Amino acid sequence: GQSLEQPSEVTAVEGAIVQINCTYQTSGFYGLSWYQQHDGGAPTFLSYNGLDGLEETGRFSSFLSRSDSYGYLLLQELQMKDSASYFCAVRDRTGTASKLTFGTGTRLQVTL
């Protein structure tokens, strides 16, 4: 089966940098994704890493090390609107097609 571990909560100050880690165990690994979800809202796609290294999209960056089964999401210049839950998700192949398995999420609180 698949399993993902990420911290349950992280608190950071507005303007700071925060890193959310994710470790995973899976077979047939294809890639690691990150999603953001505000309270009461739907998850929205942030990034995807299929190969080792860093992917940058504006203030957000995501990193993957396949040999370590590890990735992280880096949020820079934190804003109050970044307060949300962040989920890592593994894309793997089981059954007839690859699909996403989500972690339990990291709740980020940005304070003044």
Add this chain to the structure above:
Amino acid sequence: NAGVTQTPKFRILKIGQSMTLQCTQDMNHNYMYWYRQDPGMGLKLIYYSVGAGITDKGEVPNGYNVSRSTTEDFPLRLELAAPSQTSVYFCASSLDRGIYGYTFGSGTRLTVV
């Protein structure tokens, strides 16, 4: 573009009742998914479909059924509702197998009493 549309947004069911959660997407995506999210938890895959006429079970399929007669629609059927099915249900679709991300609907909050 409407994206992924789910109806209803809220529903209260009595134990043993049945209902269908509707999901429609207008992006011509082949892949569609149903997830459930319990409070403070991640999303668990119920069923998914890789195209019209093709469906498969996910991690937690018991108590649910799906059909995919068209590319656009992917309804989720709950038979004999139980309190354990109280959850928020999200439908999602993707153009490919997830590289460019899933697009989620706004969710259906279901309570079984």
